[in-house]
Amino acid sequence: MADQTLPIPGPTEIPRIGTAGFSEWLHSWIVTVDHKKLGILYVAYSLFFLLVGGVEAMCIRIQLMFPHNHFVSPQVYDELFTMHGTTMVFLVGMPILFGFANYVVPLMVGARDMAFPRLNALSFWLTAFGGILLYFSFVGGFGLYGMGSAPDVGWFAYAPLTAKAFTPGHNTDYWALALIVAGFGTLGTAINLVATIISMRCRGMTLFRMPLFVWLMLAVSGLTLVTITPLTAAQVMLLIDRYLGGHFFDTQAGGSALIWIHFFWIFGHPEVYVLVLPAFGIASEIIPVFSRKAIFGYSTMVGATIAIFFISLAVWAHHMFTVGLTSVSIAFFVLATMVIAVPTGIKIFNWLATMWGGRLRFDTPMLFCVAFVFQFVIAGLTGVILAVAPWDWELHNSYFVIAHFHYVLVGAIVFNIFAAIYYWFPKVTGRMMSEKLGKWHFWVFFAGFHLTFDPMHVVGLLGMPRSIYTYPANRGWNTLNMVISIGAFVQAIGVLIFVWNLIQSLRHGKEAGNDPWDAWTLEWATPSPPPPYNFAVDPVVRSRRPLWDIKHPDDPDWKYEE
Amino acid sequence: MEETAHKGAEHGNGQSIHLPSPTGWPIMLAFGFTMLLAGLVTTFMISIFGFVFIVAGCVGWFHDVLPHEQHEEVPILEQPVVITTSRAVVERVKLTGEHRPHAAGGTSAVMAGIQGGIAGGIAMAIPAMLYGLITHHSVWYAINLLGGAGVGDWAHVTAAAIATFHWQWLLIACVIHGIMCLLVGLLFVAMLPMLPRYPVVLCGLVAPILWSGIIHSFLGFVNPELSAHISWPWFVVSQIAFGVVAGLIISRQTHIHTSKHLPLAARMGFVIPGMTHHDSDAGTPHGEKETH
Amino acid sequence: MSTAPIYADENWNLPSRGMVAMISLLIGESAIFTIFVVAYIFYIGHSVTGPTPAILQVPILNTICLLSSSITIILAERAIEHGQMRRFAFFWAFTMALGIKFLVGTGLEWRDLIYNHGLTISTNLFGTTFYSLVGLHATHVVIGLIMLSIVLIFTLTGHVKQQHAERIKVLALYWHFVDAVWVVVFTVVYIVGR
């Protein structure tokens, strides 16, 4: 048999939260430089903002339930959708995925910590304070309806609506400044991750033996380096306009509104891949474990990742098919956008092939991952539809687009975020999450998701544009909007079940042991939760699935890997 | 894990491990930076306040790392980690010894596909140009059809215009033709071993006719101008020329005939335990690294 | 039981994390500069009123100073590698002097533009893009000089030793980047844009 007892040491006791030592406990989290604690902080912070952004989404959906509804004023509605978008992308999506990376990547590559633990702490706190500054806008300054001066120009903040002439007050400044702060944090994390992945790998962990999640985080970090920075640069220009009287986006003085759109989407499109690639990474870890098979076509997956990395930098103008580009440049961006579907398709086929012939175990993480694959196929195909530029002239800025990108952001990314939480929760806390509540969470959220976003495609095809706080009653959109809003509430219930599960399992979950899923990557070779030093002795690996090699000494992976 | 031999080699003495000590300076620096910018939307004093924090944070941080990094000693506690599985048995795809596949995958196959594609592309051009020469007395006719119509900015072009030389159209035609031929070559090399019998018939007859049928069904929409000027019999002849040449080259180079009796999994080129040529060198893990 | 031999690769050398991180940072910085350079190029000739780039004087001396500081910092790197600390301090200080000369030159140029030509950041698009791009670069020079001066202080007090060569090289890489960016900025602003 393959049983093997390893003398890897770990703490005998999980540190408990005692009321007596509360200030000490709090202090230990504030001054920590441990990648695991920072990872937890990231995830906790993002989950908090997930709820906040979710509440904003609920308000939006209540407002749109009926035509001519008066739940919120137009001004507040604009603030809500701007803050919803900004929150979900910058305060939920990126931090939570970087949080997972923070926790898992050093463990996966067999390192004691990130390359720069203090920089890691700085990055987290910058991100956190950026979020707080953004939300301070609700109370800072004077505004309509007690909403303060929250940004109200859309998360894309198209110039010249952001110019002082059109948005006096500090709404836009809050948006730009908060994102610059958070952006520096993100940049720091990206640098840290690249350095960790390149320079901190344990003995034997060659690039082509890294788990796919690590590969994808390497790509994401690289992509972050070249995408967050253009946004920061453009926001600095915006602030120069607003504070120093510059003219970058001042159309009265010859400035260009168009160049902002370019700059924003040079950031904005790769940003989608910054968010979705970690989700791919999560799926590439979970699907093999629950299919009980090695990932199908590891090298192709890596190749597809690299292809996506490069192509994603050349597709931004597909957000701009209606701004009046020349036909030739539209054709170029159509081609680039369609081509990126190819490596993405390869990934989907490879996940399918991983499941094919496996022995699928539908624990909650796997359920979320399978739903992810199912929904991501649709998201990808509606993406191809939107890449067909003439059709995009009809669909651009309609609810079809909203449906498409929520299929990516929720159907793919949020589903994988949940999968990841269910998957790594035992490692982080030493306790399992409740399977029963997990299944409830999955099915309720799944139903709510489809109830919300499937009809959104139709309402978009019926010509409903985005960013509108009210709509005419005679366009045939009323019933569908009602259905969408109901779906949103079903999703909210799903999320509440999840939160309840989280709290319950933290206290009463059953003991997990170090390797509850019978998995294969290095993080499962440490106690749960791992000790501060991760590995008492530096691990040495010979294949992509080091734990498989131990569990199956007669049939180790390194014999077969190309 | 195999690394038990390394225990306690580098870090500490087996009792404790150096880790960077916790520090409050990063949060102070982050707070200062946020305040510095927050001053822009509140009052100037906040910025000054933030600046003081930044300076304090930088100095404090500096003392953390210089002259040498501050560490804390984390004691190692012995806690056994069990790495085991209840699923020790791994099923195998049943294969007998003579079913070892030949070196069908890898870069050599890709090269064969590329060569087949190029050769097929050249062979295909011959009937196409012949068609132009016979019907319109111009070798450029077929090229212009592909290149001019390919980019879609044709509107009611005359046959005479199609028959004259245009360098842009030639260029575009070459690009489209080249890409398509390479792709189909690669597709052949991927698919042929799965259907190992009569490769030349498959490539040279079945595939071209299928392909022509598919194209015929939607070309009228993809490109009406091209569709209006195309001659389908000649089109099929060109496709067959491609298929025969590409199929011949690929089947020669990849020994497709030898894989006739293999099970489907082997013909599909799966890398599976028991089906790989790595089997024999199990004890030399150093060897595998070079293959990356 | 496993009989697989222990896999011990004798040569397990990974790149230095400091160098990797600095290269990553510089990739990000390049993206920022790219955006500003693109904006500058895009807006050439778009100014509605006010001074045009024709008023610019080509800062030849400044450029020579900054570019030669790259050479002196290389000499400083070599010195510390060989443990010649005095030589290191000399070249390091020389590098800083060249950097300061560059900054002073830029300051004088700006003063001339502001007071003699009436060009400020809010005058017109040329002013906005010019001061932003050159100012962004100057900010990097200032940050570089602060870091260089910290190293210089610690060198003079004897805290910097040969074993710090690795970190010094990382810092020097940043300085090289600042110089390289100047080549781009110089070309765009003073040659293409004029």
Place this chain on the structure above:
Amino acid sequence: MKRRPNLPLIRSGVFILATFFVALPPALGAVARASANTLAPKSTQAHEIFSLAMFALAIVGGIFVVVESLLTYAVIKFRRRKTDPDQEPPQVYGSLRIELAWTVIPILIVIVLFLTTARIIFAVQDPPPPKNGDLQVTVVGHQFWWEFRYPTLGIVTANELHIPVSTRQDPDPTYLTLLSADVDHSFWVPELAGKTDLIPNHPNHMWISPHKPGVYYGQCAQFCGTGHANMLLTVYVDTPAQFAAWVKSQRRPAVDDPAVAAGRHIFEMDACANCHTINGTTAHGTYGPDLTHLMSRATIGAGVAANTAANLREWVKNPNSLKPGAHMPAMQLTNQQIDEVVAYLTTLH
């Protein structure tokens, strides 16, 4: 293990998908009284887009059915059963051949789809240049209303665009030049054409060849501020006779009815004249819509309310109550003054 593909299943899948995308919107759109359905083309451009859309939909629909069926099959077939022995399935590390196949086939599909798309892009976006006599309209986007100028006809109007029908036998396309007075907007009438943005300092062009007379609805499709949702747009496609009559009526100077002279006086003397134009009076403002033929329009406030005396009264009293974010201030007139102004406005046919 290998089974024949279940053709009836695939067909029904395609059918359901087609229903969802193609049949459902028109079915729902038919219920709507003012449909803005993207799948109900009524012009040359929209027809081109629609046929391309159906082609693309056929392709992605096919892929959808194949991939999702494979996924469903895998999930059902390879799920762990209670009776399964607790052991690992055969490990498969990959297959270069298969991966090559599912790389090359999508690329071939992409090429076909791209070439088709490119053709339609050129066909729709690069029309033959306008001939002499083709109608040209300048559309100016404002926060939050539309200004339509017919330079060749000397007409300026707002929010309701009149263009002639353009049959296949007798094509008479209208060419639009799109400008913006302030921020980004987007001109979108789904049944007539795809959208084109109105961007300051960046004139854009589009053309429409509507096939069927009628009224078409659309609205601004680029977020432009508080009033964005109420920046509606109506296009009247007229028969040649109707269009000629409309042009004739619009070219007359404003009606001058002595009975409402008091209202006219308030209009000219008060701030109204700073922003609005009424031909034949001293009011020549250009910040707000031209009111010379106000009563020829069906709605006020860019489609926010029907053009009735009651609504006009409400509007003059406090525009923000009807349309939050509207730039027109409440004019602080007495009730009597409001009545007089409204009485004057209702004469402007």
